[in-house]
Amino acid sequence: MTSAFDVPLRDDRAAVDKAISLLVALGDRTNAGAGVSELARRSRLSKSTAHRVLGMLERNGVVERVGTGYRLGERLHDLGRAVYAPGSETARDLLLPYLADLYETTRETVHLSVLHGSFVVYLAKLYGHRSGPVPSRIGGRA
Known part of the structure; x- marks a missing residue:
């Protein structure tokens, strides 16, 4: 029999909420970049979810890889310029x-x-x- 403590907590945040939490975590790191584990911890996501969402953001140019980590991408800068x-x-x-x-x-x-x-x-x-x-x-x- 399993108890409530054996079932992993479900993260009910929408995908866009998860993406934004990762972008905010990356924004605090400036150009230094950060690894998946650190970003997952800072955005309170599982490592697998952080990796999956970062992959989507990378495909869209919003983040880019730097060695083994990630940093904010040029497309995000372009979007920000258009807003401000x-x-x-x-x-x-x-x-x-x-x-x-x-x-x-x-x-x-x-x-x-x-x-x-x-x-x-x-x-x-x-x-x-x-x-x-x-x-x-x-x-x-x-």
Whole structure:
């Protein structure tokens, strides 16, 4: 006879919930990447489920393999750019010469950004020579 403790707990989360929990776990790791075991633990999924969902995300370009681990993929960046700065490619291309002029005049780090709700989203950045490092990145929010 089996008891309730012998039956594995069923994870009733939908596939999209599982995928998002893995993406969030990967997002915390930046470019370093993470292995299946770590991602499964951080997203509270079984290792086999994490492996299966990561495979689906990889096939769709949302995550990519790095050695034996995974990291966020380029397609996710493209999707994020479309959300936070619609039309930003054209605006960036039109405004980049002015950004370069500002950089030439000041020799300081200059940013091109747009307001999205209550956040600023960085579209371009030119690094200055005289100032210290500025903790911002293209596509980042402040």
